[in-house]
Amino acid sequence: MSVERIRLETLRHKVMTAEQAASFIQNGMVVGSSGFTKAGDSKVVLPAFAERAKKEDIKITLMTGASLGHDTDGKLAEAGALSKRMPFQVDRTLRNKINAGEVLFIDQHLSESAELLHNENLPPVDIAIIEVAYIDRDGSIVPTTSVGNSVTFAGLAKQVILEINTAVPEEVYGIHDIYQAENYPHRNVIPIVAPWNKIGRKTIPLDPAKVIGIVFTDITDSPADIAAPDQKTSSIARHILQFFENEVKLGHLTDRLLPIQAGIGKVANAVLMGFKDSNFYDLTMFSEVLQDSTFDLIDSGKLSFASASSITVSEDCYHRVFDNLQRYRDKFVLRPQNISNTPGLIRRLGVIAINTAIEFDIYGNVNSTHISGTKIMNGIGGSGDFARNAYLSIFVTQAASKDNAISHVLPMVSHVDHTEHDVDILVTDIGLADLRGLAPRERAQQIIDNCVHPDYREELQSYFDRACIRGGHTPHLLEEAFSWHLRLGQTGSMKK
């Protein structure tokens, strides 16, 4: 514990244990917590609350930036501490509770949660729990590895609990660009025209009178799970890089490309790593999450600047960045997620968006969230913010999985997160379908020819051909549209 991190001395008497802080939370409260894809989440107060909820019948609505680390969502769900959760999660235990109807989940575009709070379209936040590097002399706070929705939570919550994380160096001061748009009807322009523009302040404003507890911790973020590229992800990455190279040849793009957004995971990492040995240069990112690959590209001199809402990296990369902040601090910025993901900026900057699908269909509709139309995996996250407004919207998935018992290219997706209007390019390990300027029937043939696993090509072609005979702008056989999903449920395989 180092009380010097509470630079506003009048707040020093608020230091307490995590258990004491967690005791402020009452049944039925709405709690807004920092944390975005594991980064900068509550390390001790939410876990202490989960412990408390094991013994007490107490439930809250929990809002965050995005997912939490350290199994915190799982511990809360296991303890029955959650009545409602939004806007995103990735936890196995929580997911099971959601799918069982025991926890209500609201799956939101990540740019929108803060808007909904400001507009009073969601119930008000009772308590905010925010991880900070330190409290400044004016009571404003310096966030850690993510900004997420913390600016909104700090501004709107009636009471605030701060977790000072001493594992995060105080030198993070300045890596955040804290800006909030005005409330309606007096909202102005958000004056960002390039990923590197910084338009705000370095700390999050906070009324010290709202601080009810300060807790010290030195637990670092849960590290990202970094899996090496496998054959499939390498193929997908290769298809995308070839596509970019061709777009440069055609004069559509320069070899600086345009700002890149990459979803989380193996494919995104594989694509970004592919740039290392390419002719592309002076690349930029305008994304949600910065992963290891971002910093590798910075180190290799390929990437000039990256904008996002969080840093979610492996333990190695974490130390590389935060032990050498001076080397990286002019190369990236962390923003509130209603800025990093805001539709107007994504369109203004002309972002190239690369996101992962669970499945897509012959017309290019994408399911990012649901297994067989019912069970949620994680959530839509920021994929909709980016895909809708991108200069190019690319979705990737493996063509087939589980010994090819599951095809990820289907007659009709069982749940739609992104409509055909918002999908330009589809990529599997089999190949890439360029859907720009194509009508639905043309899209279908492109996708069948280029993306589907060979084991399923004939049946998919048959579905499409028979649907075309029946007619329609978007030919379908409604009685057969979900037959692949149903067969999987009955036999364990989509194969006939």
Add this chain to the structure above:
Amino acid sequence: MSVERIRLETLRHKVMTAEQAASFIQNGMVVGSSGFTKAGDSKVVLPAFAERAKKEDIKITLMTGASLGHDTDGKLAEAGALSKRMPFQVDRTLRNKINAGEVLFIDQHLSESAELLHNENLPPVDIAIIEVAYIDRDGSIVPTTSVGNSVTFAGLAKQVILEINTAVPEEVYGIHDIYQAENYPHRNVIPIVAPWNKIGRKTIPLDPAKVIGIVFTDITDSPADIAAPDQKTSSIARHILQFFENEVKLGHLTDRLLPIQAGIGKVANAVLMGFKDSNFYDLTMFSEVLQDSTFDLIDSGKLSFASASSITVSEDCYHRVFDNLQRYRDKFVLRPQNISNTPGLIRRLGVIAINTAIEFDIYGNVNSTHISGTKIMNGIGGSGDFARNAYLSIFVTQAASKDNAISHVLPMVSHVDHTEHDVDILVTDIGLADLRGLAPRERAQQIIDNCVHPDYREELQSYFDRACIRGGHTPHLLEEAFSWHLRLGQTGSMKK
């Protein structure tokens, strides 16, 4: 013919007949034409081309702002003159050709077509055909009752044909706000913070060297079909107005509300007319199309300003506005559709969006375009631009139609244009479901309780209950999800 409307005298020798102008169009060309929901479309050159195509084997790709008037789309389709059409249409003949697979249709967000052209994600425009009030001395052009995509077509087309419409008074000069964002990566802020902001020029820039023909016409726009509110549309309008009144009571909105977008048709007109006898005042619109109701509200002193891309009104209203332009000219503005519909502005202004659904499902997914998942009606238009980015996204439809043989509230929509993430409020003549802050299972019960026609309530409840037993974040019975649509196809009714 009044050649004074060609103020750039060096262009006067380009005057020709519509047939001569139409003869420039060659097989396989991409033609970009003015026209947005019947307003400001090509009155003579496209029809002359349709005549020509009756005798010749010639086909084009036709892009417009939105729909055309005077059955022009039908004439072109009938003559086999269209290979591809985008981004919107409402014509019965064309629709049948599209659904038969004879014309390829690309159904686009109306804000995006111009972007796709500028980004070279669509093939380049060979010839633009643009209706104008007059040609200014510098060769720039003054559009008529719509702006649509004409700025982009004039800028990018290799050759341009102008239709000077002498039925439109030259005094329309100044009702348009012509602004185009810069190309990537040098795009700047679009500096609009209120519907009445004018940020551009009054004429569309055009290189006179590209003008290959000028044709005179005095045919007015096809009038809008104005149907008086019936019992259902009045009920829907009443539910919405009550909702707004309650939001004001709760302090969420002031009685100025926020800028309103209203889709085309009876319901939108009924809602807007409802404001006439309300306590709301100083209202504004930030919309695509201005209809009769807009000008009625201006006349009644309720509406202060309206921004859109076109004016589509009845014959009476047309004369009221254009014979008295001085009275209205500071009350409205027409913008390019990639400005009127741009996502960033819709979110910045906090627009209240009211759009029409064909059907919606128990989770709040909306189908705006397809009958039974296959046959297109019109197109998504601007509904996605507005619904996704709105402060409040409202969708309306009748609960049931065709003697209640069709329910418009269903277990699962047969086509998704707007996902549950983008839908806040659903309204039928039965009632209003406020879905804000609700998880899928809560949304379903709200919709069943408030929106579905009583004839279908029990079966919809049964579907939902049985799906919940099976589980999932979004409970469904995939084998039964389209059973209502299938029954309709087999028996002519969705009823069991």
